[in-house]
Amino acid sequence: MSHQASKKLKLNITNYSVKGGNLKFYVKTRWSTAWDCTSSILRLKNQLKNLLNECPEILNNKIKGLLRTRSFFNDINTVNTLLGPVKSAVKALEFKSTTLANCFIELIKLSQRINFLPPISDQNFKSTCIELFNKRWKQFDFDLYVLSYMLHPYYQGKI
Structure with missing residues (x-):
């Protein structure tokens, strides 16, 4: 500008x-x-x-x-919706008290946001987000994260 x-x-x-x-x-x-x-x-x-x-x-x-562009602000809103959990996860990692469970919870929030993405002008956006998320998800030791999530004091028996 x-x-x-x-x-x-x-x-x-x-x-x-x-x-x-x-x-x-x-x-x-x-x-x-x-x-x-x-x-x-x-x-x-x-x-x-x-x-x-x-x-x-x-x-x-x-x-x-x-x-x-008619869809510009809608697309920005969609991207902003996804970046919220990413920002929370990054901020959570900066604390000394952060546990694996905290990180796992933020990843779950991000996956939920991706699943509930509204349709936007770029039809491939949601599928690209899912692909990228799944690629990163596979890099984690899933069993260890599930265990840390279940041991977390706020776990309510829902996964």
């Missing part, structure tokens, strides 16, 4: 008293920033649309094309 567009967006955010600040940017080395980025796009949906309608000349063609 150009400096002009960024400045105009900040002004729009201030004028409409939008909480949470400006757009957050994705940093490759920080997993949680992907969720922060998609979340900020959803939070600023109206401001981004206003920017597109009021001064399209300050946006580059790629951004204009994305914002004009």
Whole structure:
């Protein structure tokens, strides 16, 4: 986004008293920033649309094309839904008190989110997510994770 567009967006955010600040940017080395980025796009949906309608000349063609796509914000919402458990899992791993059960629980949450994905513009998105998840899932010692999950104090007999 150009400096002009960024400045105009900040002004729009201030004028409409939008909480949470400006757009957050994705940093490759920080997993949680992907969720922060998609979340900020959803939070600023109206401001981004206003920017597109009021001064399209300050946006580059790629951004204009994305914002004009009918499914853009739905797709961002879907990705954001998947990134929530990933962010939680990464944050959980940063604590000294994290157990294998905590990690396993976050993986289960992620698999549930993938299974309940709504249809989006890219028909292969859900199947690609399932493939990637299954590939990573097979890398774990499943029996050890099930045991740690069952021994977890919050286990309620449901798996």
